[in-house]
Amino acid sequence: METSNLVTASLVVTTILIITPFFVTPKTKDSKRKKKNNLNKEIEIKTYTFGLINQGNNICFLNSVLQSLASLKGLRKYLEKKVESNLSDTKRPVSFALHATLERLNEPLTKQQSFIATDVVLALQANARRLINRQQQDAHELFQLLIQSLGAEEDYDRRPKSLLDLEIIKKLASKDEKITHFVSDRNPLRGLTACRVSCMKCGYCGPIRHITFDNISIPLPSGLPSVPLDVLLKTYAGTDFIDEYNCPHCSLVETLATIENALENAKWTPNDKENELKLEDDRQVIKKALATDVDTDISSQLQLTKLAHVKSTASKHTMFAKLPDVFAIHFSRSIYYQSGWTLKNPCKVKFSDSIDMMKYISGGYLANMPSEPMSSPPSPILSSPMSSPILAGIGASSRRSDIPCEGGNIYTLKSVVVHQGDHRSGHFVTYRRKEDSDIWWRLSDEYVEEVKLKQVLNEEAYMLFYEKAQ
Ligand SMILES: [Zn+2]
Secondary structure, three states, X not given: OOHHHHHHHHHHHHHHHHHOOOOOOOOOOHHHHHHHHHHOHHHHHHHXXXXXXXXXXXXXXXHHHHHHHOOOHHHHHHHHHHHHOOOOHHHOHHHHHHHHHHHHHOOOOOOOOEEOOHHHHHHHHHHHHHHOXXXXXXXXXXXXXXXXXXXXXXXXXXXXXXXXXXXXXXXXXXXXXXXXXXXOOXXXXXXXXXXXXXXXOOOOEOOOEEEEEOOEXXXXXXXXXXXXXXXXXXXXOOEEEXXXXXXXXXXXXXXXXXXXXXXXXXXXXXXXXXXXXHHHHHHHHHHHHHHOOOOOOOHHHOOOOOOOOOEEEEEEEEEEEEOOOEEEEEEEOEEEOOOOOEEEOOOEEEOOOEEEHHHHEOOOOOOOOOOOOOOOOOOOOOOOOOOOHHHOOOOOOOOOOOOOOOOOOEEEEEEEEEEEEOOOOEEEEEEEEOOOOOOEEEEEOOEEEEEOHHHHHOOOEEEEEEEEOO
């Protein structure tokens, strides 16, 4: 690395030191681990990997995220395609910088080495000025900043290209040549949830809505020493309850009752004939809405009537409609007290080195009947959530899938981000699986050591990264 780059990196890193005083304390145990590593040279020679220097001792959250992402083969492939496309890297600085850094972190080494993630820092700084106004405080926020930046660069790819571009016209005229940069490959972190709200008073089911995600954030229960990941996922992809739900069906029913009461009981005079007719028209509009589409906004069609707004309790059912190739989970560990105190929740999540996502996903059929569950897990033989037509796009509401299964939904643990310390200060480390192996490293900035899976699974996870089998 050139000296000028190092100087620039130092300036940037110093800037981050001033704006991000969170979660950072000096390390004490790593010097001992380094000495221990030197005693096991034979093992280290086989398993060396780059550490990331924490210049200024303040970017461990960045280093931990980069080391975690380096374990994700699907993300590396996605970035590689970005880099291989024809557009100038000036339009996608984060994609290029992240790709170069993750590839370097996967280079085989014969001795321990470290570097500063200067390129990513510079690219993020440039994007942060353009995209966001707040500072990154911890590993999860940094992760989100990275993904947002990649998304913004992906959006650039999707902008309509000018047909005055001679090269594009040539490619359009060629039947054999693919216009690769017209189509963006899907971000492997992107998934889709399906959500249905049902009124518990009348049984009305709202339309099934789909929401994209690139990671899920799960609050941990307070007061429990530990909780299985399976329970957290079932709770996340399960049923919740909403108070004060504005039910459109209950509102129409009450409005209709009010109109009919007025029509039957009011003492209409000949002078009121016009209003009586208008009210009768309103009744027909509401009866039609109840019979056809409760969700249609009919307020502009009503002449005399103002719609009632009936509140009720509703159940909210959520399922994973389309799983991402890389499943990123963040555990919210903040406990907020009325006194203003915020403490870290020490609840330990019991996780394993693989999970079967089949039981958390919707089948190919999403029901919007109140008497039916929204969906059942798909048969492993008959359908695949990754290929199901219901899951192919946003906005679909209810279709059946009979596409043969193209693979299971087993996800393998690839990396774990751990926060050591309390809510106000601490240090981020990452446990990362070596590509295509069962070797695990503990990476604390530039300090690297090989560890057993048992140690990884016993850690107090802050973020987990699972990847679907390729
Ligand atoms: Zn209702």
